[in-house]
Amino acid sequence: MAKNFASAGDLADKKISFDEIGRDLWAFTAEGDPNSGVIIGDESVMVIEAQATPRLAEKVIEKVRSVTDKPISHLVLTHYHAVRVLGASAYKAPTIVMSDKARAMVVERGKEDWDSEFVRFPRLFQGHESIPGLTWPTTTFSQSMTVYLGRRRVDLMFLGRAHTAGDIVAHVPDANVMFTGDIVEYHSACYCGDGHFHDWPGTLEEIRAFDPDAIAPGRGDALVGRDMVNEALDLTGDFVLSTYQPVARVAQGGGSLKEAWDACRAECDPKFSDYAIYEHCLPFNVSRAYDEALGIDTPRIWTAERDKQMWEALQG
Template sequence: MPDTAPRFTEVAPQVWVAHYDWMQVNITLVGGSDGLLMIDTHGSAAEARVVADDVRRLGAGPLTGLVNTHEHWDHHFGNATMVEQFGEMPIHATDWAAEHMEVSAGHAFARYEQDTEHPRREEVLATTLRLPTRTFSSAVQLDLGSRAVELIHPGRGHTAGDLVVRVPDADVLVGGDLVEESDPPSIGDDSWPLEWPLTLDLVLGLMSDTTVVVPGHGKVVDKAFVQDQRAELGVIAETIRDLASRGVPRSEALATGEWPWDPELLESAVRLGYEHLPRSQKRLPLI
């Protein structure tokens, strides 16, 4: 017999999280008297249909709104499916994420088009892009009837358009990919490694010592976990600043620095860090 147990687990009053094996993605539901708000929608139409079935199985109310934490495809390729399954609803994101989502999705489609052996190729390419309909620059409050939810852009980090979701009355914070548990946070070609630690300082300021933190990928964590991850990102940023100030060439930085993570994960961090540093903090030679 098929498993009919709800995949969504209640981590705080009327806040549920479902964890999916593909990419270790988390989907969060926040309930209020007016319905459910879904935070992120997974990475393909096919997987989003699984999520939709899980929402129905939970039976906690109608889905009335979506939030995309940033523009990367694995967090919003389910948007169109949710609208198809549950009807028209607002889709929230930062201005930056909404403006860059189409280009970012195009890069993802191109990668899967070229990777003819990938087992998920066809389902990703079959996905229809659905862009956010409501955007903001710094912060906005959503009214779920019996509960207010805050969307906050704390600064640049994983991307230039990350948002976090705060549920004050439940003491929950959904961190998107500013926080990851299943792997070290991904510092990609569109990240801001020198600013990420300060962005997390603002995020930490939104937490209490007992806040439940939902990362973009992996298990639910706490404030102490985020503090530790912030410290590691801070070491990376300060190491880049130190190497550049001593005139270590970018090509030698990964081999020269003492890094908290595998240096192979930090190629983009070093390149971007050197590019983002002002000239006053660099010393020749830096080729």
């Protein structure tokens, strides 16, 4: 390859923040690294997103134990990506929840995604030796599922395709707080390599319809207050459209992937170049947008070898 993916050189530790965004609701964030969420009920705790390895998961557990000694009964995984799910064994949670579609994607492409992300994100996979294997849910659902942590209710919902075909959100009605996974980002690039550009804006509007008081996004700062929530929804929507539209014009006009890359950079660099993981996401985003513009509805499976071929085509 002409040069490594951007995240291959990102080896500096990130500052962890742990913010209460509603009563007994916490957002674990780390300067653009994958976020986790914590929901404390009367009897037990639900964690949203496992992190990439058991080593990283222990950092989340340490923060949980700083605010409660209640057992972790549920681990909710908003989608199938390796950096979100492979730390699951550390929680020892008896119930691990995914959507039906997310589980199907683990079957279809979970090992390939693990191999691909391992090369892309070396820092996140430090301590990978402790990963026991692919993460499998104990419970799945199609459209919605309600969990009671004692009296506290958590609604898990599929609101539409976006970051992947199987994304779910967690909504806590008593506080009107939502955990969105990578459907929503804040000053962090959206990874669209497995995304659905046409559906994503509508899914954002489904989230907006809840008028949340706070959101824990997939990456970036916790969003507290309706102004910050709506700003993040607007920025995420703008990122998705600004990525897709110039690429689609090139693809549908018979242009090359490299020409689509150049068109996307011209549109997105002025607005998003300072976003976390922007340079890392860009080649995958352009490739997926190019495919979708040509009518490929199901994202092609990323493998370590396909990553290299794509990057060489763009850098050659």
